[in-house]
Amino acid sequence: MVEPGAERVGTVAPFIRIEGVGKRFGSFRAVENVNLTIDRGEIFSLLGGSGCGKTTLLRMLAGFEMPTEGRIFIDGQDMAGIPAYERPVNMMFQSYALFPHMSVAKNVGYGLKHEPMTGPQRADRVREMLDLVQLGPYAERRPHQISGGQRQRVALARALARAPKLLLLDEPLAALDKKLREHTQFELMNIQEKTGVTFVVVTHDQEEAMILSSRVAVMDKGRIRQVGSPTEVYEYPASRFVADFIGQATFFDGVVRSVEGPVAGVEVGALGLEVQARAVPGLVAGQAVTMALRPEKIEIMRERPEGPNVVAGAVEDLGYFGNHSIYKVRLPGGEILSVLSANARRVGESGRVAVWEDSVWMRFDPAAVILLTE
Numbered sequence: 001m002v003e004p005g006a007e008r009v010g011t012v013a014p015f016i017r018i019e020g021v022g023k024r025f026g027s028f029r030a031v032e033n034v035n036l037t038i039d040r041g042e043i044f045s046l047l048g049g050s051g052c053g054k055t056t057l058l059r060m061l062a063g064f065e066m067p068t069e070g071r072i073f074i075d076g077q078d079m080a081g082i083p084a085y086e087r088p089v090n091m092m093f094q095s096y097a098l099f100p101h102m103s104v105a106k107n108v109g110y111g112l113k114h115e116p117m118t119g120p121q122r123a124d125r126v127r128e129m130l131d132l133v134q135l136g137p138y139a140e141r142r143p144h145q146i147s148g149g150q151r152q153r154v155a156l157a158r159a160l161a162r163a164p165k166l167l168l169l170d171e172p173l174a175a176l177d178k179k180l181r182e183h184t185q186f187e188l189m190n191i192q193e194k195t196g197v198t199f200v201v202v203t204h205d206q207e208e209a210m211i212l213s214s215r216v217a218v219m220d221k222g223r224i225r226q227v228g229s230p231t232e233v234y235e236y237p238a239s240r241f242v243a244d245f246i247g248q249a250t251f252f253d254g255v256v257r258s259v260e261g262p263v264a265g266v267e268v269g270a271l272g273l274e275v276q277a278r279a280v281p282g283l284v285a286g287q288a289v290t291m292a293l294r295p296e297k298i299e300i301m302r303e304r305p306e307g308p309n310v311v312a313g314a315v316e317d318l319g320y321f322g323n324h325s326i327y328k329v330r331l332p333g334g335e336i337l338s339v340l341s342a343n344a345r346r347v348g349e350s351g352r353v354a355v356w357e358d359s360v361w362m363r364f365d366p367a368a369v370i371l372l373t374e
Protein backbone atom coordinates (compact mmCIF):
# COMPACT_ATOMS: atom_id res chain seq x y z
CA MET A 1 0.00 0.00 0.00
CA VAL A 2 1.30 3.45 -0.87
CA GLU A 3 1.39 5.84 2.06
CA PRO A 4 -0.83 8.83 1.29
CA GLY A 5 1.73 11.10 2.93
CA ALA A 6 4.44 9.86 0.60
CA GLU A 7 2.67 10.71 -2.66
CA ARG A 8 2.88 14.46 -2.30
CA VAL A 9 4.03 16.11 -5.46
CA GLY A 10 6.19 19.19 -5.02
CA THR A 11 5.01 20.89 -8.20
CA VAL A 12 1.36 21.21 -7.17
CA ALA A 13 0.67 24.42 -5.23
CA PRO A 14 -0.51 23.58 -1.73
CA PHE A 15 -4.15 24.26 -0.95
CA ILE A 16 -3.35 25.77 2.44
CA ARG A 17 -0.13 27.56 3.28
CA ILE A 18 0.51 28.67 6.84
CA GLU A 19 3.58 30.89 7.15
CA GLY A 20 5.11 31.76 10.51
CA VAL A 21 1.72 31.99 12.18
CA GLY A 22 1.50 32.87 15.87
CA LYS A 23 -1.30 33.87 18.19
CA ARG A 24 -0.93 35.70 21.49
CA PHE A 25 -3.69 36.25 24.02
CA GLY A 26 -2.23 39.11 26.06
CA SER A 27 1.27 37.90 26.87
CA PHE A 28 0.32 34.21 26.52
CA ARG A 29 1.50 32.52 23.34
CA ALA A 30 -1.19 30.02 22.35
CA VAL A 31 0.32 29.30 18.91
CA GLU A 32 3.93 29.94 17.93
CA ASN A 33 5.67 30.08 14.56
CA VAL A 34 3.59 27.46 12.76
CA ASN A 35 4.66 26.67 9.21
CA LEU A 36 2.57 24.15 7.30
CA THR A 37 1.29 23.29 3.88
CA ILE A 38 -1.76 21.13 3.31
CA ASP A 39 -2.71 19.71 -0.07
CA ARG A 40 -6.13 19.61 -1.66
CA GLY A 41 -8.06 16.48 -0.68
CA GLU A 42 -6.00 15.66 2.38
CA ILE A 43 -7.37 14.59 5.72
CA PHE A 44 -4.86 16.44 7.84
CA SER A 45 -4.88 16.05 11.62
CA LEU A 46 -3.70 18.42 14.31
CA LEU A 47 -2.82 16.20 17.23
CA GLY A 48 -1.78 17.27 20.70
CA GLY A 49 -2.67 17.41 24.37
CA SER A 50 -5.24 19.71 25.93
CA GLY A 51 -4.37 23.39 25.66
CA CYS A 52 -1.61 22.98 23.06
CA GLY A 53 -3.30 25.37 20.62
CA LYS A 54 -5.19 23.09 18.23
CA THR A 55 -8.54 24.88 18.36
CA THR A 56 -6.82 28.28 18.17
CA LEU A 57 -5.02 27.27 14.97
CA LEU A 58 -8.26 25.95 13.49
CA ARG A 59 -10.10 29.16 14.41
CA MET A 60 -7.43 31.18 12.60
CA LEU A 61 -8.02 29.08 9.46
CA ALA A 62 -11.76 29.67 9.80
CA GLY A 63 -11.33 33.40 10.35
CA PHE A 64 -12.74 33.49 13.90
CA GLU A 65 -9.34 34.58 15.25
CA MET A 66 -6.74 36.74 13.52
CA PRO A 67 -3.09 35.69 13.74
CA THR A 68 -0.82 37.97 15.77
CA GLU A 69 2.00 37.09 13.35
CA GLY A 70 2.34 35.36 10.02
CA ARG A 71 0.10 34.73 7.06
CA ILE A 72 -2.45 32.16 5.96
CA PHE A 73 -3.22 31.40 2.32
CA ILE A 74 -6.17 29.26 1.26
CA ASP A 75 -6.44 28.28 -2.39
CA GLY A 76 -3.81 30.86 -3.28
CA GLN A 77 -5.60 33.75 -1.56
CA ASP A 78 -4.15 35.65 1.40
CA MET A 79 -6.73 35.41 4.19
CA ALA A 80 -5.62 38.61 5.96
CA GLY A 81 -8.69 40.80 6.32
CA ILE A 82 -11.04 38.17 4.84
CA PRO A 83 -13.92 37.59 7.27
CA ALA A 84 -15.05 34.08 8.19
CA TYR A 85 -18.20 34.17 6.06
CA GLU A 86 -16.24 35.02 2.92
CA ARG A 87 -13.78 32.15 3.30
CA PRO A 88 -14.29 28.87 1.37
CA VAL A 89 -14.33 27.20 4.75
CA ASN A 90 -16.79 25.66 7.15
CA MET A 91 -16.14 24.57 10.70
CA MET A 92 -17.68 21.83 12.78
CA PHE A 93 -17.25 22.93 16.37
CA GLN A 94 -15.89 20.97 19.30
CA SER A 95 -19.41 20.76 20.75
CA TYR A 96 -21.53 20.50 17.60
CA ALA A 97 -24.81 21.84 18.89
CA LEU A 98 -27.83 20.69 16.90
CA PHE A 99 -31.04 22.62 17.37
CA PRO A 100 -33.20 20.36 19.53
CA HIS A 101 -36.51 21.80 18.33
CA MET A 102 -35.68 21.32 14.63
CA SER A 103 -35.92 18.12 12.62
CA VAL A 104 -32.79 16.48 11.21
CA ALA A 105 -33.63 17.94 7.77
CA LYS A 106 -34.12 21.47 9.16
CA ASN A 107 -30.84 21.24 11.03
CA VAL A 108 -29.04 20.36 7.80
CA GLY A 109 -30.94 23.09 5.91
CA TYR A 110 -29.77 25.62 8.48
CA GLY A 111 -26.28 25.27 7.01
CA LEU A 112 -27.69 26.80 3.80
CA LYS A 113 -29.52 29.73 5.32
CA HIS A 114 -27.27 32.34 3.69
CA GLU A 115 -27.18 30.63 0.29
CA PRO A 116 -29.07 32.21 -2.61
CA MET A 117 -31.28 29.18 -3.33
CA THR A 118 -34.92 28.52 -4.07
CA GLY A 119 -36.93 26.35 -1.66
CA PRO A 120 -36.82 23.28 -3.93
CA GLN A 121 -33.07 23.68 -4.54
CA ARG A 122 -32.53 23.82 -0.82
CA ALA A 123 -34.67 20.73 -0.25
CA ASP A 124 -32.71 18.85 -2.93
CA ARG A 125 -29.42 19.77 -1.35
CA VAL A 126 -30.62 18.70 2.10
CA ARG A 127 -31.74 15.34 0.69
CA GLU A 128 -28.41 14.89 -1.06
CA MET A 129 -26.52 15.59 2.18
CA LEU A 130 -28.72 13.25 4.21
CA ASP A 131 -28.14 10.49 1.65
CA LEU A 132 -24.41 11.13 1.87
CA VAL A 133 -24.41 10.49 5.61
CA GLN A 134 -27.02 7.71 5.22
CA LEU A 135 -29.69 9.46 7.23
CA GLY A 136 -32.37 9.87 4.53
CA PRO A 137 -34.99 7.90 6.50
CA TYR A 138 -34.37 10.03 9.61
CA ALA A 139 -35.06 13.42 8.03
CA GLU A 140 -38.15 14.19 10.10
CA ARG A 141 -36.83 13.05 13.46
CA ARG A 142 -35.62 15.40 16.15
CA PRO A 143 -32.03 15.15 17.46
CA HIS A 144 -33.16 13.43 20.68
CA GLN A 145 -34.80 10.69 18.61
CA ILE A 146 -31.56 9.55 16.99
CA SER A 147 -28.33 8.05 18.34
CA GLY A 148 -25.14 9.92 19.25
CA GLY A 149 -23.39 8.71 16.10
CA GLN A 150 -26.35 9.76 13.97
CA ARG A 151 -26.34 13.22 15.58
CA GLN A 152 -22.67 13.49 14.75
CA ARG A 153 -23.50 12.70 11.11
CA VAL A 154 -26.24 15.35 11.06
CA ALA A 155 -23.68 17.91 12.20
CA LEU A 156 -21.34 16.72 9.46
CA ALA A 157 -24.10 16.98 6.83
CA ARG A 158 -24.88 20.50 8.01
CA ALA A 159 -21.23 21.50 7.76
CA LEU A 160 -20.90 20.01 4.27
CA ALA A 161 -24.19 21.41 2.91
CA ARG A 162 -22.69 24.65 1.69
CA ALA A 163 -20.03 22.67 -0.24
CA PRO A 164 -17.01 24.28 1.41
CA LYS A 165 -13.61 23.67 -0.16
CA LEU A 166 -12.22 23.19 3.33
CA LEU A 167 -13.93 21.62 6.30
CA LEU A 168 -12.46 22.14 9.75
CA LEU A 169 -13.52 19.56 12.31
CA ASP A 170 -12.77 20.15 15.98
CA GLU A 171 -12.81 16.86 17.91
CA PRO A 172 -15.59 15.54 15.64
CA LEU A 173 -15.87 12.14 17.30
CA ALA A 174 -15.15 12.99 20.92
CA ALA A 175 -18.73 12.41 22.06
CA LEU A 176 -18.93 8.88 20.69
CA ASP A 177 -18.15 5.60 22.43
CA LYS A 178 -15.28 3.45 21.23
CA LYS A 179 -17.10 1.16 18.78
CA LEU A 180 -19.15 3.95 17.26
CA ARG A 181 -16.06 6.11 16.99
CA GLU A 182 -14.27 3.44 14.99
CA HIS A 183 -17.25 3.02 12.70
CA THR A 184 -17.64 6.77 12.23
CA GLN A 185 -13.93 7.20 11.52
CA PHE A 186 -14.31 4.99 8.47
CA GLU A 187 -17.48 6.81 7.47
CA LEU A 188 -15.71 10.15 7.72
CA MET A 189 -12.98 8.82 5.42
CA ASN A 190 -15.57 7.61 2.90
CA ILE A 191 -17.36 10.94 2.92
CA GLN A 192 -14.11 12.81 2.45
CA GLU A 193 -13.30 10.58 -0.51
CA LYS A 194 -16.73 11.08 -2.09
CA THR A 195 -16.79 14.86 -1.71
CA GLY A 196 -13.09 15.58 -2.28
CA VAL A 197 -13.33 18.33 0.36
CA THR A 198 -10.08 18.97 2.25
CA PHE A 199 -10.47 18.07 5.93
CA VAL A 200 -8.44 19.48 8.78
CA VAL A 201 -9.30 17.51 11.90
CA VAL A 202 -8.36 18.40 15.45
CA THR A 203 -8.02 15.51 17.85
CA HIS A 204 -6.18 14.64 21.04
CA ASP A 205 -6.63 10.94 20.25
CA GLN A 206 -3.52 9.58 18.60
CA GLU A 207 -5.16 6.41 17.30
CA GLU A 208 -7.85 8.46 15.65
CA ALA A 209 -5.27 10.70 14.00
CA MET A 210 -3.40 7.63 12.74
CA ILE A 211 -6.48 5.96 11.27
CA LEU A 212 -8.03 9.02 9.65
CA SER A 213 -5.21 11.05 8.31
CA SER A 214 -3.09 11.37 5.24
CA ARG A 215 -0.72 13.38 7.45
CA VAL A 216 -0.50 14.38 11.08
CA ALA A 217 1.01 17.44 12.79
CA VAL A 218 1.99 16.74 16.38
CA MET A 219 1.66 19.90 18.51
CA ASP A 220 3.08 20.81 21.90
CA LYS A 221 2.73 24.14 23.71
CA GLY A 222 1.65 26.05 20.63
CA ARG A 223 4.37 24.63 18.39
CA ILE A 224 4.43 21.91 15.78
CA ARG A 225 6.93 19.25 16.77
CA GLN A 226 6.66 17.01 13.72
CA VAL A 227 4.62 16.64 10.54
CA GLY A 228 4.40 13.40 8.62
CA SER A 229 2.32 10.47 7.50
CA PRO A 230 1.02 8.29 10.33
CA THR A 231 3.77 5.77 9.60
CA GLU A 232 6.48 8.42 9.63
CA VAL A 233 5.51 9.87 13.00
CA TYR A 234 5.06 6.41 14.52
CA GLU A 235 8.06 4.59 13.08
CA TYR A 236 10.41 7.57 12.75
CA PRO A 237 9.59 10.01 15.54
CA ALA A 238 12.01 12.94 15.51
CA SER A 239 12.02 13.55 19.24
CA ARG A 240 11.36 11.86 22.52
CA PHE A 241 8.22 13.97 22.88
CA VAL A 242 6.71 12.59 19.67
CA ALA A 243 7.85 9.01 20.36
CA ASP A 244 6.18 9.22 23.76
CA PHE A 245 3.02 10.97 22.62
CA ILE A 246 2.33 8.60 19.73
CA GLY A 247 2.06 4.98 20.79
CA GLN A 248 3.88 3.23 23.61
CA ALA A 249 7.63 3.06 24.05
CA THR A 250 10.21 2.27 26.71
CA PHE A 251 13.09 4.77 26.82
CA PHE A 252 16.71 4.11 27.72
CA ASP A 253 19.72 6.41 27.95
CA GLY A 254 22.67 5.31 25.88
CA VAL A 255 26.06 6.38 24.55
CA VAL A 256 27.12 5.80 20.95
CA ARG A 257 30.27 3.63 20.86
CA SER A 258 30.63 3.11 17.13
CA VAL A 259 29.04 4.06 13.83
CA GLU A 260 29.78 1.74 10.93
CA GLY A 261 27.72 2.52 7.85
CA PRO A 262 24.07 1.94 8.64
CA VAL A 263 24.68 0.37 12.05
CA ALA A 264 25.47 2.10 15.32
CA GLY A 265 26.67 0.40 18.50
CA VAL A 266 24.99 2.02 21.48
CA GLU A 267 25.95 1.14 25.02
CA VAL A 268 22.83 0.98 27.13
CA GLY A 269 23.64 0.60 30.82
CA ALA A 270 20.15 -0.46 31.83
CA LEU A 271 20.30 -3.41 29.41
CA GLY A 272 23.93 -4.26 30.23
CA LEU A 273 24.43 -4.44 26.49
CA GLU A 274 25.89 -2.73 23.46
CA VAL A 275 22.78 -2.47 21.33
CA GLN A 276 23.01 -2.69 17.55
CA ALA A 277 20.79 -0.01 16.11
CA ARG A 278 20.02 1.53 12.75
CA ALA A 279 22.11 4.71 12.66
CA VAL A 280 20.49 8.09 12.15
CA PRO A 281 22.20 10.87 10.17
CA GLY A 282 24.86 12.84 12.03
CA LEU A 283 25.44 10.28 14.76
CA VAL A 284 29.01 10.27 16.17
CA ALA A 285 30.85 8.06 18.66
CA GLY A 286 30.70 9.39 22.22
CA GLN A 287 27.31 11.05 21.68
CA ALA A 288 24.59 10.63 24.30
CA VAL A 289 21.31 9.37 22.81
CA THR A 290 17.92 8.14 23.92
CA MET A 291 16.85 4.75 22.68
CA ALA A 292 13.14 3.98 22.33
CA LEU A 293 11.71 0.49 21.95
CA ARG A 294 8.11 -0.11 20.93
CA PRO A 295 6.45 -3.07 22.71
CA GLU A 296 5.39 -4.84 19.50
CA LYS A 297 8.91 -4.75 18.07
CA ILE A 298 10.27 -7.01 20.82
CA GLU A 299 10.07 -10.79 20.71
CA ILE A 300 9.65 -12.63 23.97
CA MET A 301 10.56 -16.30 24.42
CA ARG A 302 11.59 -18.92 26.97
CA GLU A 303 14.81 -20.12 25.30
CA ARG A 304 17.81 -17.90 24.75
CA PRO A 305 17.81 -16.86 21.08
CA GLU A 306 20.80 -16.23 18.80
CA GLY A 307 21.94 -12.86 17.51
CA PRO A 308 22.50 -9.33 18.77
CA ASN A 309 20.13 -7.36 21.01
CA VAL A 310 19.20 -10.19 23.36
CA VAL A 311 18.30 -9.42 26.97
CA ALA A 312 17.11 -11.50 29.89
CA GLY A 313 14.41 -10.59 32.38
CA ALA A 314 11.63 -11.83 34.62
CA VAL A 315 7.92 -11.32 34.04
CA GLU A 316 6.70 -8.86 36.62
CA ASP A 317 3.23 -8.27 35.29
CA LEU A 318 1.05 -9.67 32.56
CA GLY A 319 -2.07 -8.30 30.89
CA TYR A 320 -4.27 -10.44 28.68
CA PHE A 321 -6.14 -8.39 26.04
CA GLY A 322 -7.62 -11.24 24.04
CA ASN A 323 -5.86 -10.69 20.73
CA HIS A 324 -2.56 -9.85 22.40
CA SER A 325 -0.82 -9.91 25.76
CA ILE A 326 1.35 -7.24 27.34
CA TYR A 327 4.29 -8.40 29.41
CA LYS A 328 6.01 -6.05 31.85
CA VAL A 329 9.44 -7.57 32.16
CA ARG A 330 11.90 -6.58 34.88
CA LEU A 331 15.47 -6.30 33.57
CA PRO A 332 18.51 -7.21 35.69
CA GLY A 333 19.14 -3.48 36.37
CA GLY A 334 15.58 -3.04 37.67
CA GLU A 335 13.97 -1.22 34.71
CA ILE A 336 10.70 -2.46 33.29
CA LEU A 337 10.40 -3.22 29.58
CA SER A 338 6.94 -3.51 27.96
CA VAL A 339 6.56 -6.27 25.41
CA LEU A 340 3.50 -6.91 23.27
CA SER A 341 2.99 -10.44 22.03
CA ALA A 342 0.22 -11.31 19.59
CA ASN A 343 -1.85 -14.28 20.72
CA ALA A 344 -1.64 -15.87 17.32
CA ARG A 345 -2.79 -19.24 18.57
CA ARG A 346 -5.65 -20.05 20.87
CA VAL A 347 -4.07 -20.76 24.18
CA GLY A 348 -5.10 -22.27 27.48
CA GLU A 349 -3.88 -20.88 30.78
CA SER A 350 -0.70 -22.92 30.55
CA GLY A 351 -0.05 -22.25 26.87
CA ARG A 352 1.21 -18.69 27.23
CA VAL A 353 4.76 -17.68 26.48
CA ALA A 354 5.29 -16.98 30.13
CA VAL A 355 3.48 -16.25 33.37
CA TRP A 356 4.33 -14.22 36.47
CA GLU A 357 7.87 -14.64 37.81
CA ASP A 358 9.02 -16.63 34.77
CA SER A 359 12.49 -15.99 33.38
CA VAL A 360 12.30 -14.93 29.76
CA TRP A 361 14.49 -13.78 26.88
CA MET A 362 13.80 -10.86 24.64
CA ARG A 363 15.18 -9.94 21.27
CA PHE A 364 14.74 -6.96 18.99
CA ASP A 365 15.91 -6.16 15.50
CA PRO A 366 18.52 -3.39 15.00
CA ALA A 367 16.14 -1.73 12.50
CA ALA A 368 13.42 -1.59 15.16
CA VAL A 369 15.48 0.51 17.57
CA ILE A 370 14.54 4.21 17.52
CA LEU A 371 17.53 6.44 18.26
CA LEU A 372 16.65 9.96 19.39
CA THR A 373 19.00 12.89 19.71
CA GLU A 374 16.43 15.44 20.92
Ligand SMILES: Nc1ncnc2c1ncn2[C@@H]1O[C@H](COP(=O)(O)OP(=O)(O)OP(=O)(O)O)[C@@H](O)[C@H]1O
Pocket (backbone or CB within 6 Å): 025, 028, 030, 048, 049, 050, 051, 052, 053, 054, 055, 056, 057, 204
Ligand atom coordinates in the same frame (compact mmCIF):
# COMPACT_ATOMS: atom_id res chain seq x y z
N1 LIG B 1 -9.66 33.76 23.96
C1 LIG B 1 -8.64 33.35 24.71
N2 LIG B 1 -8.06 34.14 25.63
C2 LIG B 1 -7.02 33.74 26.38
N3 LIG B 1 -6.46 32.51 26.28
C3 LIG B 1 -6.98 31.67 25.39
C4 LIG B 1 -8.10 32.02 24.56
N4 LIG B 1 -8.42 30.98 23.77
C5 LIG B 1 -7.54 30.00 24.11
N5 LIG B 1 -6.67 30.39 25.05
C6 LIG B 1 -5.57 29.61 25.64
O1 LIG B 1 -4.74 29.18 24.60
C7 LIG B 1 -4.30 27.84 24.81
C8 LIG B 1 -4.68 27.00 23.63
O2 LIG B 1 -6.09 26.85 23.60
P1 LIG B 1 -6.83 25.91 22.55
O3 LIG B 1 -8.28 26.05 22.75
O4 LIG B 1 -6.29 26.23 21.20
O5 LIG B 1 -6.32 24.49 23.02
P2 LIG B 1 -6.67 23.03 22.42
O6 LIG B 1 -5.37 22.47 21.94
O7 LIG B 1 -7.77 23.12 21.46
O8 LIG B 1 -7.10 22.25 23.75
P3 LIG B 1 -8.30 21.16 23.98
O9 LIG B 1 -7.76 19.84 23.50
O10 LIG B 1 -8.44 21.16 25.47
O11 LIG B 1 -9.50 21.63 23.26
C9 LIG B 1 -4.92 27.40 26.12
O12 LIG B 1 -3.98 27.53 27.14
C10 LIG B 1 -6.08 28.35 26.31
O13 LIG B 1 -6.34 28.57 27.68
Ligand SMILES: [Mg+2]
Pocket (backbone or CB within 6 Å): 054, 055, 056, 094, 170
Ligand atom coordinates in the same frame (compact mmCIF):
# COMPACT_ATOMS: atom_id res chain seq x y z
MG1 LIG C 1 -9.79 22.47 21.50
